[in-house]
Amino acid sequence: xxxxxxxxxxxxxxxxxxxxxxxxxxxxxxxxxxxxxxxxxxxxxxxxxxxxxxxxxxxxxxxxxxxxxxxxxxxxxxxxxxxxxxxxxxxxxxxxxxxxxxxxxxxxxxxxxxxxxxxxxxx
Amino acid sequence: xxxxxxxxxxxxxxxxxxxxxxxxxxxxxxxxxxxxxxxxxxxxxxxxxxxxxxxxxxxxxxxxxxxxxxxxxxxxxxxxxxxxxxxxxxxxxxxxxxxxxxxxxxxxxxxxxxxxxxxxxxxxxxxxxxxxxxxxxxxxxxxxxxxxxxxxxxxxxx
Numbered sequence: 606x607x608x609x610x611x612x613x614x615x616x617x618x619x620x621x622x623x624x625x626x627x628x629x630x631x632x633x634x635x636x637x638x639x640x641x642x643x644x645x646x647x648x649x650x651x652x653x654x655x656x657x658x659x660x661x662x663x664x665x666x667x668x669x670x671x672x673x674x675x676x677x678x679x680x681x682x683x684x685x686x687x688x689x690x691x692x693x694x695x696x697x698x699x700x701x702x703x704x705x706x707x708x709x710x711x712x713x714x715x716x717x718x719x720x721x722x723x724x725x726x727x728x
Numbered sequence: 729x730x731x732x733x734x735x736x737x738x739x740x741x742x743x744x745x746x747x748x749x750x751x752x753x754x755x756x757x758x759x760x761x762x763x764x765x766x767x768x769x770x771x772x773x774x775x776x777x778x779x780x781x782x783x784x785x786x787x788x789x790x791x792x793x794x795x796x797x798x799x800x801x802x803x804x805x806x807x808x809x810x811x812x813x814x815x816x817x818x819x820x821x822x823x824x825x826x827x828x829x830x831x832x833x834x835x836x837x838x839x840x841x842x843x844x845x846x847x848x849x850x851x852x853x854x855x856x857x858x859x860x861x862x863x864x865x866x867x868x869x870x871x872x873x874x875x876x877x878x879x880x881x882x883x884x885x886x
Contacts, residue, residue: 624740631747638754645761652768659775666782680781687788694795701802708809715816722823722885 824885828855831884841875855884 663676670679831852839847839862847864854861859872873886 624743628743631751635751635754638758642754642758649761649765652772656772659779663779669786677778680785683785684788687792690792698799705806712813715820719820
């Protein structure tokens, strides 16, 4: 004949103690995972809003591109073309600036010459 | 006692199932979220790349427009300066003409040309861009600008 107190003690040891241990361990892991999930969701929301902001900005930007091809291709073409144009324009600007300086020097020389001629005494 | 044990086993089983389910749901949710994050990261990276490419292209285009405007402004200034230069050149030519007119009638005792010829008692009759006409005792002589002595050439602005 077993003692009921002894049986309760065994039940507690065999069933309740493992359940409590499992519960505590499982809860801890689940809580950690939940925290990770919350962080991930927050990160995802941030990415979502960034993607939405970029999409909104891209709608405006794409309007400024020629509509003939895909935006990336059009942007690439525009970059290549603009880079080439810039080089040509810079060369033209340098050339024009040099020509302008020459003309300025010529005008200054003419003005000086003219001033000399106008004050020249008779022979 | 048996009922109590059965209840304990039931509660334990239910608790374990509930915890397992909760953990599984959280794990699935986490996995799904991570997959979605990967997708969003790819999308955002693509959008950023496109945004950068378009922004760069438009910035370059703006630079091209600015440089074109600068070039147009410089060309306009150049054209104005050319007009001024042409006006000044005309004025200079007129002043030279006027100056040369004052030499008409002047008599030079001697004039040694760069050709080596020496002329005496020459009177200046006419001066123009093509040269100078001189009256000599023997007649009229047309002298080209490069035949004049340097000092006279400078005075007459040839």
